[in-house]
Amino acid sequence: MTHLDGNAIAGVLEQLFGRDLTLASSRCTGCGAMREVADIHVYRSAGIVARCPDCDTVLFRIVEARDRMWLDFRGFSSLQVRS
């Protein structure tokens, strides 16, 4: 399965966070790499799995259903957004 960019899930993220997150800087818990969210690797099937392009650590998982979403953001040690 080939990956997409974080940019591809801009819609889900904006619906969740109320703002565009693709230009936010994220830090990976696995290797400490700082990356723009647009730049991380995203795998999409029944749900969304985002992985660090540098060390493949799972950054977050999102499952969308009809009336709810399940979130697991275990792989971000920080997320920096412009205020």
Place this chain on the structure above:
Amino acid sequence: MAGTALLGRLTWLVAEVTETVTETPRVRTLILDVDGWPGHRAGQHVDVRLTAEDGYQAERSYSLASAPEDPPALTVERLDDGEVSPYLVDEVVPGDRFELRGPVGGYFVWDADALPEPLLLVAGGSGVVPLMAMLRHRAAAGSTVPAKLLYSSRTYEEVIYREELERLDGRGDGLEIVHTLTRAQPPGWTGHAGRVDVDLLREVSFPARRAPRVFVCGPTSFVEAVAEGLVSLGHRPGRIRTERFGGT
């Protein structure tokens, strides 16, 4: 969530198809009327959600093809095993409606009033769609920023927006369009043949010292090959924005 109407909050909107344009045998453009459309930037995309009678939902992302100066339009390529694209390409008729979330994404966008840096666009197949929005925006805004589009298609018949690209190329406003055909070339073809490689990038792209703003869109393998090629020619990775699309 769809019922919350907070100002500025991203929610699902209802899009009505007003017109369809057949671009190639596998590709169609849907021009939309979206109630509450907030306007978009060239290069952004939307998520489309279809709901079956039994409640099953399928969601896919599609790039906006139109300039921000025009109504939203999606150009969709049919993937034969897809859940959404066969409906959008083969079945939708004007008056049909579906749900749409967007526009989204602030990463893969180009504004005509940004710094007058050269603009280098590299497209593989239907990856041309968000880049076409940029070229339409450039023309609509009267921009004369030097721009190049390097566009790789399998065959001549599969070149999306072929006639409009010819018109844009002929405006004499600083845009140059270079085609390459990877699978077959028609008799008398004067464009390039074969995949985009470092030699072709060196020949047709702006040199790295001119620090162009670069947008690359296409299948994952195409995007990675082009991005690596550009970096090897001295372009800074931070100047290269990529958008990959997968197979479904």
